[in-house]
Amino acid sequence: MTDSALAERRAAAVARGEAPYLVVDQVSKTFGTVMALERVSLTVEAGEFVSFLGPSGCGKTTLLRAIAGLDPATSGRISQAGRDITALPPAARDFGIVFQSYALFPNLTVAENIAYGLRGPSWPKPRRAQRVEELLSLVGLAEHIRKYPAQLSGGQQQRVALARALANEPGLLLLDEPLSALDAIVRLHLRQEIRALQRRLGVTTIMVTHDQEEAMGVSDRVVVMSRGHIAQIGRPEEIYRNPANPFVAGFVGRSAHFTARVDTPPGMLQAEDDGCRIEADAARGMLYGNRVEVFIRPEDVRLSRADAGGAGSFAVTVSHLEFLGSVCRLTLEAGTHRRLEADLAPDAAQALGATPGAKLAAAVPPARVLVFPADA
Amino acid sequence: MPEAPLGGAAALPSPVRPRAALDALLLRGGLWVAAAVLAVGLVLPLATLLLRAFEDQAGQFVGLANFAAYVTTPALLGAAWNSAWTAALTTLVVVPTAFLYAYALTRSCMPLKGLFRAIMLIPVLAPSLLPALALIYLFGNQGMLRGLLMGESIYGPIGIVIAQCFYCFPHAAIILAVALSTTDARLYEAAEALRAGRLRIFATVTLPGARYGLVSAAVVVFTLVVTDFGIPKVIGGQFPVLATDVYKQVVGLQDFNMGAVVGIVLLLPAVGAFLLDRWAQGKRAATLSGRAVAYVPRPRRGRDLPLLGLCLGVAAVLVGILAIAVWGSLIRFWPYTLSLTLDNYDFARFDATGWDSLLVSVRMAALAALLGSVLVFCTAWLLERGTPPSRLGGAVRFAATLPLAVPGLVLGLAFILFFNHPANPLGFVYGTLAILVLNCVVHFYTVAHLTAVTAIRQLDPEFEAVSASLKVPAWVTFGRVTVPICLPAILDIAVYLFVNTMTTVSAVIFLYGPDTKPASVAVVHMDEAGQASAAAAMAVCILGVTLSAKLLQVATGGLVERATQRWRRRV
Ligand SMILES: Nc1ncnc2c1ncn2[C@@H]1O[C@H](COP(=O)(O)OP(=O)(O)OP(=O)(O)O)[C@@H](O)[C@H]1O
Ligand SMILES: [Mg+2]
Numbered sequence: 003m004t005d006s007a008l009a010e011r012r013a014a015a016v017a018r019g020e021a022p023y024l025v026v027d028q029v030s031k032t033f034g035t036v037m038a039l040e041r042v043s044l045t046v047e048a049g050e051f052v053s054f055l056g057p058s059g060c061g062k063t064t065l066l067r068a069i070a071g072l073d074p075a076t077s078g079r080i081s082q083a084g085r086d087i088t089a090l091p092p093a094a095r096d097f098g099i100v101f102q103s104y105a106l107f108p109n110l111t112v113a114e115n116i117a118y119g120l121r122g123p124s125w126p127k128p129r130r131a132q133r134v135e136e137l138l139s140l141v142g143l144a145e146h147i148r149k150y151p152a153q154l155s156g157g158q159q160q161r162v163a164l165a166r167a168l169a170n171e172p173g174l175l176l177l178d179e180p181l182s183a184l185d186a187i188v189r190l191h192l193r194q195e196i197r198a199l200q201r202r203l204g205v206t207t208i209m210v211t212h213d214q215e216e217a218m219g220v221s222d223r224v225v226v227m228s229r230g231h232i233a234q235i236g237r238p239e240e241i242y243r244n245p246a247n248p249f250v251a252g253f254v255g256r257s258a259h260f261t262a263r264v265d266t267p268p269g270m271l272q273a274e275d276d277g278c279r280i281e282a283d284a285a286r287g288m289l290y291g292n293r294v295e296v297f298i299r300p301e302d303v304r305l306s307r308a309d310a311g312g313a314g315s316f317a318v319t320v321s322h323l324e325f326l327g328s329v330c331r332l333t334l335e336a337g338t339h340r341r342l343e344a345d346l347a348p349d350a351a352q353a354l355g356a357t358p359g360a361k362l363a364a365a366v367p368p369a370r371v372l373v374f375p376a377d378a
Numbered sequence: 379m380p381e382a383p384l385g386g387a388a389a390l391p392s393p394v395r396p397r398a399a400l401d402a403l404l405l406r407g408g409l410w411v412a413a414a415v416l417a418v419g420l421v422l423p424l425a426t427l428l429l430r431a432f433e434d435q436a437g438q439f440v441g442l443a444n445f446a447a448y449v450t451t452p453a454l455l456g457a458a459w460n461s462a463w464t465a466a467l468t469t470l471v472v473v474p475t476a477f478l479y480a481y482a483l484t485r486s487c488m489p490l491k492g493l494f495r496a497i498m499l500i501p502v503l504a505p506s507l508l509p510a511l512a513l514i515y516l517f518g519n520q521g522m523l524r525g526l527l528m529g530e531s532i533y534g535p536i537g538i539v540i541a542q543c544f545y546c547f548p549h550a551a552i553i554l555a556v557a558l559s560t561t562d563a564r565l566y567e568a569a570e571a572l573r574a575g576r577l578r579i580f581a582t583v584t585l586p587g588a589r590y591g592l593v594s595a596a597v598v599v600f601t602l603v604v605t606d607f608g609i610p611k612v613i614g615g616q617f618p619v620l621a622t623d624v625y626k627q628v629v630g631l632q633d634f635n636m637g638a639v640v641g642i643v644l645l646l647p648a649v650g651a652f653l654l655d656r657w658a659q660g661k662r663a664a665t666l667s668g669r670a671v672a673y674v675p676r677p678r679r680g681r682d683l684p685l686l687g688l689c690l691g692v693a694a695v696l697v698g699i700l701a702i703a704v705w706g707s708l709i710r711f712w713p714y715t716l717s718l719t720l721d722n723y724d725f726a727r728f729d730a731t732g733w734d735s736l737l738v739s740v741r742m743a744a745l746a747a748l749l750g751s752v753l754v755f756c757t758a759w760l761l762e763r764g765t766p767p768s769r770l771g772g773a774v775r776f777a778a779t780l781p782l783a784v785p786g787l788v789l790g791l792a793f794i795l796f797f798n799h800p801a802n803p804l805g806f807v808y809g810t811l812a813i814l815v816l817n818c819v820v821h822f823y824t825v826a827h828l829t830a831v832t833a834i835r836q837l838d839p840e841f842e843a844v845s846a847s848l849k850v851p852a853w854v855t856f857g858r859v860t861v862p863i864c865l866p867a868i869l870d871i872a873v874y875l876f877v878n879t880m881t882t883v884s885a886v887i888f889l890y891g892p893d894t895k896p897a898s899v900a901v902v903h904m905d906e907a908g909q910a911s912a913a914a915a916m917a918v919c920i921l922g923v924t925l926s927a928k929l930l931q932v933a934t935g936g937l938v939e940r941a942t943q944r945w946r947r948r949v
Binding site: 070071072074075076077078088089090091092093094097098099101103105107108109110118119121150151152166167169170172 | 392393394395396397398399401402838840841843844845846847848849850851855858859862863942943944945946
């Protein structure tokens, strides 16, 4: 079979939904001696919204730019819609991109910016003008068509950048921290707008962010990255509820963290520092004496009056209380070393008499304790 | 033995060879063109110069023999010493004066600041020969104020130092004005809050803040004096300095090898100064944080009035010297018949080329401005944005900063040695306008390059990435976005190249041909022939052209601004 016939069959498979739209296979990227990406593999389905989440410097932007071809991968393979694009220059690929800075052309009007890529014989003037109007109403900026970028607010500039990236109807939309230059309220609003737009157009989208709320809020799946590796790929609730490793458990969401050893009976853990014992379902299959890392989420801590604590509960002292509106976040001291956090409805906190200094009983459902074998 | 590894995961993924798009290849080609121009116009000539210093007249390698001959010739060594001490003396006079002038412009509330700023720039527009000619009118053998010298002659160190002070003043003042205007106002507030006295504040805040500016200014003035050729040529008399020695060795004695040696000696202080200045600039940049608050002076008579007096004095000297030259060029027979005449402007009477040399200069300067600004800006863009970082780019970047350290005389000498070499296929350009234009563009390349780089770095670094994602070739974005935004900077570059090409003597004096004698060289020749009035007249014509160019820039600046910078306004 010829190469082109093969490529056609692959593309057809993608179109039928049998093969993923974007395949990143063992992609590595080095800058001199710095290994920015190490054998990263992932797939993105057609129409999916995927976020790359991770701490600063973990390689999110590098991976996005490798997919775009702006900084080609050092090794590995990337294919899009069944076509191997690993070595192609950006102009030969099919994507639109929005940068953190938006990179709007400041000397061109909003309309000229959006029409920037609509050139050549297939875009005669009337068709181009029509497309620009269509895009502007799509992002809700119809009345700003003749303005220059400097005359728009940050959020409006962001929408122009989005419209410009979508003008050519690309198969893949890449967003590199598109919202991080905006203030909190505009951010929340715009991220929902981007998600709604993406659903409507059905365009496969990858967004880079280091804001986990943003990633969890809008994505079909989240790719958590750490130091050039992929730590976990999964739906937001999967990542939050069943983190694959201590890094994800610690990075996504809040949690109290300590190391412990597996004790008897099965499922019992003993903290290394103060000997406090706690039961965890996840530790049942583990060998006695193994070191483990334990994470406890604030919403999993059940509080009751000091005298009403049942079996498996332990005494805690409230050291600090933060009122966050819909919840109260309590900081609790357990024993001499342990600090836990617990989220509680404000009414419940009042009913419990949870004020700084109050003594309470705390329990954690064994099913909810996150346990990972410690490496060293 | 199975040759394939067992698990797929263990196999090392094959390295990626990115396929370059056609436009990327073309842009890289553009960088090669820039590299070729800089190689032919800078690197190869300099290399030839270095080689020639180690050869004898017959082309045999003689090691350090020429240098040994140099060191053992007292006349030559004396010239080096003369260059050094006149330069040091000029620096000592110019830098403190320029500091006070710049201080008045930036830190006082004296009136007429704009006027003083404009007057300060006059010497930049005139060839360095002009102040020397004016001094000859005043203090020369027929000078009106000759008595003031008390028997000393203006032809020699006195004349050189005074003329150099005029010529170097704006360069020092510009650097110091920038250094003083970028000091952080919060430091002054803090010092005042600590109840420091004025003198104490000046000594602990102002001076340290400007210290790297002072170093830069001193270095620049010193180098300008050591490497300038026009002033010692016209007013140096029998007082030998390095720059005139190179000329004498090459044009007078036709000893190119010794000329090359003296050229290298001239190169040393320039390179040293260049490195010192780079160091000072790096330090200066590091002291300025992005959140600095601009200092706004408050009026205070005790400070403003003396500074105003000083500025008036300096401005009077600058304008006065200029006026003397203009007036002298209009006098029938200095100093006996003081009636006005335009006879001195009938250049055909004094020099075979007549008015043509001015036309040659204008054509040369226009070409240098046009081709130079295109070359400089395109190259800067290719380096910064058009091509990914590469070794070729690094080499071009280095070559672009090199000309600042190469005195014009050395570059001119290097050009003769390179282009006149019998084996050079490019020899036919010798004596044409082309070689003059190439020489001037290269000579003034660095400042133009730095201006272009600064302008380009202010643009968003992702413009090219965005246009690639929209499948628009990078050069379309260059034409539609980069050039329009940077047009004011490009105009600055063009005017800078124009003015400097009009006024330069040192580089072109070795390179002109019978039909391509520039006006500045004609000034030297007419002065050599004893026609000082005609020389002054020609120098005034040069000033007229450069001044018109500058005024034209100011006038059209507004139009250009309106046409291309509308987007900067917020409403
Ligand atoms: N051009 C480059 N040259 C050298 N190292 C680089 C380059 N670009 C990125 N790196 C390095 O690669 C690593 C990953 O960088 P990358 O920009 O992808 O991080 P990121 O996850 O996007 O971080 P951030 O959230 O800060 O944007 C970092 O260690 C960075 O220092
Ligand atoms: Mg990034």
